Amino acid sequence: MRRLYRGDMSGTASALILGRGSVRALLIPGGPGLPAATMASYGDVLGEQVTCLLIDPPGTGATTLDWTHDNLSPFHPHSVAAFYASQIEACGYRPDVILGASFGALVSIYLAGCWPQLVPRAVLVSPVMIGLDLDPSTESAREALLARHQDQDWYGLARNIFDGWTELALAADSAADINLMNRIISPLYLSDGASPDVRRRLDAMTRTFDFNLGAMQEWERGLFQKIDATEPAAQIACPTLIISGEHDWLAGPHATRTMQQMIPNSRLTVLEDCGHFVDLEAGQACADALRDFLQ
Numbered sequence: 001m002r003r004l005y006r007g008d009m010s011g012t013a014s015a016l017i018l019g020r021g022s023v024r025a026l027l028i029p030g031g032p033g034l035p036a037a038t039m040a041s042y043g044d045v046l047g048e049q050v051t052c053l054l055i056d057p058p059g060t061g062a063t064t065l066d067w068t069h070d071n072l073s074p075f076h077p078h079s080v081a082a083f084y085a086s087q088i089e090a091c092g093y094r095p096d097v098i099l100g101a102s103f104g105a106l107v108s109i110y111l112a113g114c115w116p117q118l119v120p121r122a123v124l125v126s127p128v129m130i131g132l133d134l135d136p137s138t139e140s141a142r143e144a145l146l147a148r149h150q151d152q153d154w155y156g157l158a159r160n161i162f163d164g165w166t167e168l169a170l171a172a173d174s175a176a177d178i179n180l181m182n183r184i185i186s187p188l189y190l191s192d193g194a195s196p197d198v199r200r201r202l203d204a205m206t207r208t209f210d211f212n213l214g215a216m217q218e219w220e221r222g223l224f225q226k227i228d229a230t231e232p233a234a235q236i237a238c239p240t241l242i243i244s245g246e247h248d249w250l251a252g253p254h255a256t257r258t259m260q261q262m263i264p265n266s267r268l269t270v271l272e273d274c275g276h277f278v279d280l281e282a283g284q285a286c287a288d289a290l291r292d293f294l295q
Helices: 041-046 075-092 103-114 139-147 156-163 165-171 175-189 196-205 213-220 230-234 253-262 281-293
Strands: 003-005 012-018 023-028 050-053 097-101 122-125 240-245 266-271
Touching: 003 122, 003 156, 012 075, 012 097, 023 075, 023 103, 041 097, 041 196, 041 240, 041 281, 075 103, 097 103, 097 175, 103 196, 103 230, 156 165, 156 175, 165 213, 175 196, 175 213, 196 253, 230 253, 240 253, 240 281, 266 281
Parallel strands: 023 050, 023 097, 097 122, 122 240, 240 266
Antiparallel strands: 003 012, 012 050
16 A cells, blocks of 8 residues: 545545556545455456556545545545545546446546546446436336345345345444445345355455445435436546446446436446446456457
8 A cells, every 4th residue: 555645735545556557547446435445356357458546535544534525525426536536636647547336436427527637538337326317117127136136045134134224324333334234235236146256256355345334324324315426427528438237236227328328428338147246247248348448
């Protein structure tokens, strides 16, 4: 880890650099409240030609919480985007592409839409898009995707926690509680929750979980209801690749097709037999899509 400093030296941010390629990428993790280390597998997906900068968002790692934007919560995706914009300016690392996954893709939408001069290209992986008006029938489609796992021995406990998520998250006393809950429900985000290879990769990724408790609880208290990312999405001018898993109940084609129509100069790649964690279940297909886009 190394530390970066914003101009007035009043806040610190921790970061990790992977690879030594000529293409520079800034990777933005999911969450909210997840550290950048959860994105380490994308270093392998992107390959040797890419240098990846992973900066811990506010409140994770050694990154302090004194980063806000227009009096918004430090965990609002607009505030997190402003934080990354300030880091790009402060450290002089000008990325050739930004890549955000899940909540990090939502942050990337704000970053690309509001700070276009800093984002030459954008990749939105399994993007959680707040503000889209989706067809009501998508709710039944989501339930069907979740129920695909009902014959697995882990499904009962995972589904109980999933269904009671808000109450359990707000009652949590520590980040360790949130980390454990997320590890238990994480197979629900897969296409094939029974694959030993996928589960091994998932277990390795979830061991990096170190949620910010405040971020998770603020989200569950209704922060997501104050977010409408449709305006910054429509302002994105750079070439944009959206990657979605066919069986992703959270950010699958039911949402990303609408998003692709909203973002100018964007294209959508849907990966078959894949859930929310495309880097874990479809690493080669994801790598191929990224390579084609970057070339």
